Amino acid sequence: MLEVQELSVRYGKHIALESVGLRVKPGEIVVILGANGAGKSTLLKAIAGICEGQTSGSVSIDGEPVLGLPAHKVVDRGIALVPEGRGIFGELTVRENLVLGGNPARARDEVQANLDRLTTLFPKLRERAGQAARTMSGGEQQMVAIGRAMMSNPEILMLDEPSLGLSPLLAKDLFQTLKTVRDAGLGILLVEQNAKLSLSIADRGYLLENGRILREDKAQVLLHDPAVQAAYLGGAAGHATAPKGAAKPAAPAPVAEHTPVPATPQVRARPVRSVSSGEISGLDIDAIVAGAGRKAVRPVSAAPRNTPPTQAERDAATARRSDSLRAALDAIEEAARKARDPGAARSPLPPLRPTARPAAPPPQALAPTAPRAPEAPQAQPGGKVEIYRRRPGTSQFQRSEVRDA
């Protein structure tokens, strides 16, 4: 049995886990539910011996302490981790991935026997043994990752967000796979955002909030608890498991004192805020360029002419093109600046490229190995184009060459 007692983890001053206690018995699935940043991955990493933070407390398996041991020793004691993102070797075949998982000392002498057992449990792994892992579907790759972890002959299998990136159908298949693993006698410690699906196959669950265990109960009790439902099972807008168009629940149901759960919906997809150019400026990038061009180009007579343009007219046309280009670049720079820092959009930042041409090129040459910096072409009335390159690591430009327009 895996037993965690008073486990605390801090990253510098940040306390990620505080006095966490839990246990996982052979033949049971235990799920950890919690919001983003609650400390779920930290918990699995601390148990697996790969946590970068400072740990204290105790983790033991069958009474044998493992906290503080290097990762390979933890695996040798019978605890295997399937990390978030799977971590399989895409260029290797399924069989090669599995065999690699059998390298730990506790399983080294039984690679073939474990391989046979595993492929009997999951016939698909036998069917696809020679296939490059990267060519398999997401669900099949997850099965390879689980199979590889099982090749170390673990007593406890830990999985970090195994359904991430899988379609609902594949996620369902995956959870069936986990039931098969449990039925084979392993204990499973599962971190999942898909609360509904994971609780539906789990035996027990823990609610983790801000690094602390708030509640432990049977999975079926958690699954049907109105407060847990409001907080974890589709109450949050955009929750991965909420059916499309499902109505938002009313305020979370009252919670008994001894079973506190977060009052607000907590589990949701990682928040990713993207800002579009339209949101910043009300225009898309094409409209910005077109608008800048329109502003810069002076009206010309629509009447057709038969005589070739004079030198003065050609110079004027070149200057107009130059104005137009400069105005477009200014508009793009302004939009980019707003995108980077909308709050500072109106602050008088220095221009990203010189508005006036420098009197003479600076003596410093570009390092031959420097990465190519963005070029800002400047047309000259004489039909020449100056190329300016940004100096690496600065916002200053320098002229690097002059070409015919």
Ligand SMILES: Nc1ncnc2c1ncn2[C@@H]1O[C@H](COP(=O)(O)OP(=O)(O)OP(=O)(O)O)[C@@H](O)[C@H]1O
């Ligand atoms: N290596 C690290 N260095 C510093 N802080 C970290 C490190 N790893 C995690 N943290 C912090 O510890 C807290 C818990 O992170 P953790 O990744 O364990 O949360 P989580 O519950 O797994 O979140 P998620 O569901 O988003 O993966 C977060 O505040 C996170 O920023």
